[in-house]
Amino acid sequence: MKKRVLTLLILTTIWSLGSWWYYTCKIKGFCDTSNKILSNNVSTPASSAIVGSETGAKHVVDSDGDGLTDEEEITLSTDPNKIDTDGDGLPDNEEVGSEPNAAIDTDADGKINALDDDDDNDSLLTLLETKIKTNPLEKDSDGDGIDDATEVGSNTDTPIDTDGDTLIDAIDTDDDNDGLATIDEMAIGTNHLKADTDGDGINDAEEVGEATSKPKDADEDGIIDVLDNNNSPKAEVVEEENKQDNPEQVKDGTATEEQATTDKSTSEEKPKEEQPRAEPTTQDKAISDEVTIEPLNGASDDAIHGSLLYFPFNSAAPKLSKSASAYFTTIAAWLKESPDNKVVLTGHTDSIGANATNHKLGLQRASIIKKMLIKLGAPKAQVTANSKGEEQPLKSNKTKIGRKKNRRVELTPVGKGAVSK
Numbered sequence: 001m002k003k004r005v006l007t008l009l010i011l012t013t014i015w016s017l018g019s020w021w022y023y024t025c026k027i028k029g030f031c032d033t034s035n036k037i038l039s040n041n042v043s044t045p046a047s048s049a050i051v052g053s054e055t056g057a058k059h060v061v062d063s064d065g066d067g068l069t070d071e072e073e074i075t076l077s078t079d080p081n082k083i084d085t086d087g088d089g090l091p092d093n094e095e096v097g098s099e100p101n102a103a104i105d106t107d108a109d110g111k112i113n114a115l116d117d118d119d120d121n122d123s124l125l126t127l128l129e130t131k132i133k134t135n136p137l138e139k140d141s142d143g144d145g146i147d148d149a150t151e152v153g154s155n156t157d158t159p160i161d162t163d164g165d166t167l168i169d170a171i172d173t174d175d176d177n178d179g180l181a182t183i184d185e186m187a188i189g190t191n192h193l194k195a196d197t198d199g200d201g202i203n204d205a206e207e208v209g210e211a212t213s214k215p216k217d218a219d220e221d222g223i224i225d226v227l228d229n230n231n232s233p234k235a236e237v238v239e240e241e242n243k244q245d246n247p248e249q250v251k252d253g254t255a256t257e258e259q260a261t262t263d264k265s266t267s268e269e270k271p272k273e274e275q276p277r278a279e280p281t282t283q284d285k286a287i288s289d290e291v292t293i294e295p296l297n298g299a300s301d302d303a304i305h306g307s308l309l310y311f312p313f314n315s316a317a318p319k320l321s322k323s324a325s326a327y328f329t330t331i332a333a334w335l336k337e338s339p340d341n342k343v344v345l346t347g348h349t350d351s352i353g354a355n356a357t358n359h360k361l362g363l364q365r366a367s368i369i370k371k372m373l374i375k376l377g378a379p380k381a382q383v384t385a386n387s388k389g390e391e392q393p394l395k396s397n398k399t400k401i402g403r404k405k406n407r408r409v410e411l412t413p414v415g416k417g418a419v420s421k
Helices: 002-027 070-076 092-096 126-132 148-152 182-188 204-208 233-245 282-288 322-337 355-375 400-406
Strands: 036-039 042-045 047-051 058-062 290-295 307-310 342-348 383-389 408-414
Touching: 058 070, 290 322, 322 342, 322 355, 322 408, 342 355, 355 383, 355 408
Parallel strands: 342 383
Antiparallel strands: 036 042, 047 058, 290 307, 307 408, 342 408
């Protein structure tokens, strides 16, 4: 009886030990010697799990606990003992993505993000981008059309913050804090780093107006207000021309207005007493307020010809002479006939004043003529205004008559049936 009880006790003990061993070693895997890894010379338990069915269970190991098994990391060439293989501040599993077999490669350079220290290839290290809060997966974090590296600047320790609002340009959609998005300023052509692009004392957003797709052009000269620091060009032209009609001295300093000689080879003796000028008649005043036209090289009036346009500089609202009005109407109709028909307006000045001022003045003259054509129905896109300033005089700038001839706008038609010379 005692032997039977002892045998039963032994068998029960053996069965219990066997069951414990099977559960502990086969199911839980606690007997696997690979369950311990050496990291930084410290023995640390590895993360492990059982996958598969009860009968086909497979033991897997994630040594660094980053969500990727050691086997997956070996396949990907990432370090199974490092949560962040490339040291960019982002864990391997986040950079690999949900499909280890199709690991993320943002910049498609053949190097997966988990092994790439510049994921978007914008020349800013991912580690730096995570620090300065730019998007390491986008070359243009704020979507303003300017890449992150340009907006951060050469000193990455102190990224550029143009408006000083503590939001660096690379993540600021309005770099100069003028009320216009940087991307809109890029499209309009204003300076996205300057709140008042044309320096006229008026904020860019105010001059652009509510519709950024159609910025304001108060004087309709083809130059939008935000780029035009003088929105009343005719008034400025008049003021400048009045100054030029009575200069104290010509640019080269050779003679004053009263002393300037004519183009004759011999100078005439100046009378002892200057006779007062006669008051202009009503007819003279009417003529002085008109834009006049001179066809180039004697072209016939019925042709689409080039011309020299002279207009008054003592009036803030010049009118078209009868001949000029008919000519402009013909030119406007010709422009509407075909988008291939175009007109180039080139403004010219005399030599009094600075080169830069004269270049601007020439452009303003051409813009006035452009405005007149547009009012007559000419398509705006087919009329181009530019300036040569004082570079191409027709006559000597040493005489009053010569300077008046040099203050002109040349109209050159280009297209079917046009005669420009």
